[in-house]
Amino acid sequence: MTPxxxxxxxxxxxxxxxxxxxxxxxxxxNVVRGSAGVAVDTRRRVQQAIESLGYRPNTLARQFVHxxxxxxGVLVGDLNNPFYAEMAKRVEQHAFAHHYTxxxxxxxxxxxxxxxRIEALVEQHVAGxxxxxxxxxxxxxQAALDGKVPVMFASxxxxxxxSISVADNAGAQLAIQHLIDxxxxxxxxxxxRHLEPRASRARHAGYQAVLGEAGLAAGPPxxxxxxxxxxxxxxxxxxxxxxxxxxxxxxAVLCANDLQAIDLIEFADRxxxxxxxxxxxxxxxxxxxxxxxxxSLTTVRQPFDELAQIAVAxxxxxxxxxxxxxxxxxxxxxxxxxxxxxxxPAVR
Amino acid sequence: MTPxxxxxxxxxxxxxxxxxxxxxxxxxxNVVRGSAGVAVDTRRRVQQAIESLGYRPNTLARQFVHxxxxxxGVLVGDLNNPFYAEMAKRVEQHAFAHHYTxxxxxxxxxxxxxxxRIEALVEQHVAGxxxxxxxxxxxxxQAALDGKVPVMFASxxxxxxxSISVADNAGAQLAIQHLIDxxxxxxxxxxxRHLEPRASRARHAGYQAVLGEAGLAAGPPxxxxxxxxxxxxxxxxxxxxxxxxxxxxxxAVLCANDLQAIDLIEFADRxxxxxxxxxxxxxxxxxxxxxxxxxSLTTVRQPFDELAQIAVAxxxxxxxxxxxxxxxxxxxxxxxxxxxxxxxPAVR
DNA sequence: ATGAAAGCGCTAACAG
DNA sequence: CTGTTAGCGCTTTCAT
Numbered sequence: 001m002t003p004x005x006x007x008x009x010x011x012x013x014x015x016x017x018x019x020x021x022x023x024x025x026x027x028x029x030n031v032v033r034g035s036a037g038v039a040v041d042t043r044r045r046v047q048q049a050i051e052s053l054g055y056r057p058n059t060l061a062r063q064f065v066h067x068x069x070x071x072x073g074v075l076v077g078d079l080n081n082p083f084y085a086e087m088a089k090r091v092e093q094h095a096f097a098h099h100y101t102x103x104x105x106x107x108x109x110x111x112x113x114x115x116x117r118i119e120a121l122v123e124q125h126v127a128g129x130x131x132x133x134x135x136x137x138x139x140x141x142q143a144a145l146d147g148k149v150p151v152m153f154a155s156x157x158x159x160x161x162x163s164i165s166v167a168d169n170a171g172a173q174l175a176i177q178h179l180i181d182x183x184x185x186x187x188x189x190x191x192x193r194h195l196e197p198r199a200s201r202a203r204h205a206g207y208q209a210v211l212g213e214a215g216l217a218a219g220p221p222x223x224x225x226x227x228x229x230x231x232x233x234x235x236x237x238x239x240x241x242x243x244x245x246x247x248x249x250x251x252a253v254l255c256a257n258d259l260q261a262i263d264l265i266e267f268a269d270r271x272x273x274x275x276x277x278x279x280x281x282x283x284x285x286x287x288x289x290x291x292x293x294x295x296s297l298t299t300v301r302q303p304f305d306e307l308a309q310i311a312v313a314x315x316x317x318x319x320x321x322x323x324x325x326x327x328x329x330x331x332x333x334x335x336x337x338x339x340x341x342x343x344x345p346a347v348r
Numbered sequence: 349m350t351p352x353x354x355x356x357x358x359x360x361x362x363x364x365x366x367x368x369x370x371x372x373x374x375x376x377x378n379v380v381r382g383s384a385g386v387a388v389d390t391r392r393r394v395q396q397a398i399e400s401l402g403y404r405p406n407t408l409a410r411q412f413v414h415x416x417x418x419x420x421g422v423l424v425g426d427l428n429n430p431f432y433a434e435m436a437k438r439v440e441q442h443a444f445a446h447h448y449t450x451x452x453x454x455x456x457x458x459x460x461x462x463x464x465r466i467e468a469l470v471e472q473h474v475a476g477x478x479x480x481x482x483x484x485x486x487x488x489x490q491a492a493l494d495g496k497v498p499v500m501f502a503s504x505x506x507x508x509x510x511s512i513s514v515a516d517n518a519g520a521q522l523a524i525q526h527l528i529d530x531x532x533x534x535x536x537x538x539x540x541r542h543l544e545p546r547a548s549r550a551r552h553a554g555y556q557a558v559l560g561e562a563g564l565a566a567g568p569p570x571x572x573x574x575x576x577x578x579x580x581x582x583x584x585x586x587x588x589x590x591x592x593x594x595x596x597x598x599x600a601v602l603c604a605n606d607l608q609a610i611d612l613i614e615f616a617d618r619x620x621x622x623x624x625x626x627x628x629x630x631x632x633x634x635x636x637x638x639x640x641x642x643x644s645l646t647t648v649r650q651p652f653d654e655l656a657q658i659a660v661a662x663x664x665x666x667x668x669x670x671x672x673x674x675x676x677x678x679x680x681x682x683x684x685x686x687x688x689x690x691x692x693p694a695v696r
Numbered sequence: 697a698t699g700a701a702a703g704c705g706c707t708a709a710c711a712g
Numbered sequence: 713c714t715g716t717t718a719g720c721g722c723t724t725t726c727a728t
Contacts, residue, residue, distance in 0.1 A: 013704095013705055013706085014705065014706065015705080015706095023714075023715085024714065024715045024716075025705090025706080025707095025715090025716095026707085026708085026714070026715060026716080026717095027713085027714060027715075029706070029707065029708085030713095030714090032706095033707085037713060037714095038713070038714085039713060039714085042713080042714080056471070057705085057706080058415075058704090058705050058706070059471050059472060059473060060408075060411050060412050060415060060417070060473050060704090060705080060706095061412060061704070061705035061706045061707090061720095062705080062706060062707080063408050063411070063412070064408050064409060064411070064412040064704085064705080064706075064720060064721080064722095065705085065706055065707050065708085065719085065720055066706095066707080066720090067406075067408060067720075067721095069408070069472075071451070071472075078437070079427065079433040079434070079436055079437040080430070080433060080434060080437060080636065082428070082430070082433075085427040085428060085430075085433040086427070086428060088427055088452070089426070089427040089428060089454050092452060092453065092454050093454065096453075096464075096465070096468070101451050101453070101468055101469075101472060102451065102452055102453075103419070103449050103450065103451050103452075104436070104440060104450055104451075104452040105440065105444075105449075105450075106437050106440050106441065116444075117444070120444070120449055121449075123404070123407050124407060124417075124419075124449060125407060125408050262640070265642065266640050266641055266642070269641040269642060270641060288428065289637070292610070292614050293614055293617040293618060294613065294614070294617060294642040294643060295642060361720095361721055361722085362721065362722065363721080363722095371698075371699085372698065372699045372700075373699085373700095373721090373722080373723095374698070374699060374700080374701095374723085374724080375697085375698060375699075377722065377723060377724085378697095378698090380722095381723085385697065385698090386697070386698085387697060387698085390697080390698080405721085405722080406720090406721050406722070408720090408721080408722095409704095409720070409721035409722045409723090410721080410722060410723080412704060412705080412706095412720085412721080412722075413703090413704055413721085413722055413723050413724085414704095414722095414723080415704075415705095697728100698727100698728085699726100699727085699728075700725105700726090700727080700728095701724100701725095701726090701727100702723105702724090702725085702726100703722105703723095703724090703725105704720105704721105704722090704723090705720105706719105706720090707718105707719090707720090708717100708718095708719095709716105709717090709718090709719105710715105710716085710717085710718105711714100711715085711716075711717100712713105712714085712715080712716090
């Protein structure tokens, strides 16, 4: 139709541009990649040819020669957890701003899922991978990655790789100190498979540290999963309820994360435990929902955007070679957001 | 180290396998791709060579010759909306089960974002794209996709492409009928930029239809965005409050989706409007949160997993050529979940 | 049933 | 400053 268009309706290649501009493929390549050392008017001619042909470099060919894509693998624990959803969103944004795309993998707190996802990412030759969560042994991950791909851990710490996280330990300490200041003496830490184990350990350690200093008893993590709508067993419920009743009942809980805290509030509501009168609850993350008047959750805030931004910047630095050497660990300071889910324990 | 390993620490290619097995590249290729017509023991020899070398086909090379990846592009409105998070998660699962990966793009209800994301996906040569949301003109999308990539709309209908959705119109009708049955006479429909416009129009139409039949007044969509924590303007709040006070106040609202409904509950709480006594609220989606005792939102349920599963199956059908011909539209039936956010209007 | 050979579109030495 | 050339690893006719 348009004058000059060839009859073959194929997408133009670098070769067509070269022909049209009367130069060689290399020159076109140099122009396209913006490499220096191309005479100004050669460059202009090539650019015109590109325009008129509507040429677009073939990403797949480029990836093939580089043996690398511009995709970032992102592993999240579970998108239903607003923490991961929020982080995933921001990671995608920052990646896109740097002309990278995000390949999202949901690992559901399952080590085998995680491993198979990592294998898929490696097979796709992703440029780097960001772990927002990981369940399983680190040697498995390392084996699967085989040192081929830069890795970043975001929101948890891992020695052998770059990481950015909030000081989980310190965050838990803020929370526990707050509860002690309110007058609580029997405080539990709740763990969940929806929190990355490394982060969970650090939070539990913070919990222990402050209680220990105050001469109060610290228990082991209490593993509790919110009963799913279908699979709720009366037995589990009764057992948990026992923890909050009787002479030695726990008066406050630091939850693994906000998601669990919200589930615990739900549990309390269902059983007539008043929050905060009968039970004070502290979350971790400060997801958007925590601020709702109906939940009003006291929680430890994580700086989402900073985590995401640094995570992306760091992997890209590794990918592009601007960051070299030993693993870098950045730690951000958490802060406590006090709302209505905590109060002094009711006098007995 | 291992006997037989060459000194060069390079990853083995199809050529190395061929050499080791004493056959040609083509034969290896035939074995790898499982194509018929390879003598049983040739096949065995090749497989042994593959094993011993630890050969893995190079995905990038394959993608290069096919000029296509096994990536599914997934466009979501906003991962902070639990509806999209849930859908994205399930789409990723189903895709992975079919050996596809998911490239997630967050378009934030913005047409330009959407367009640039689509361009990136096309540039990546994704095998197909699933729209969980789209904002912008469909001619823009079509131009960007250029007929190159199979497209699927999930949770909304679009004539020119395959689609799977809940009957939005019918869903809204269920909700409005429920409100009328409760005795409500002045009911609003709230729209939001967090709901895909096509779906929003259909829901509004359902709202109008039922009210019309009942001889009641239907208004235009009321556009309302939840005030973000920082940018809340007193002016907007006052204006909205006016809608719910006075002689002709609205006693019930059908919200664009659960996210908005939750925000509206929050608004009500902040201003001392009791839900459901002063204001009945119905959502749409039935996200997990809607079931929390503290929210207990009456809402229209969407069958998440069925939507996701059909969406993936359909694009894959197009990609692999098992589905041909005109656009296919499937429509699922919504159902109403009645909880505590709706009740008869208070007598005045 | 197997092999030879021609690309796929681009990059990156290396020459000129 | 520009062109020549040799791949990258795999698929796919087309012979044999």
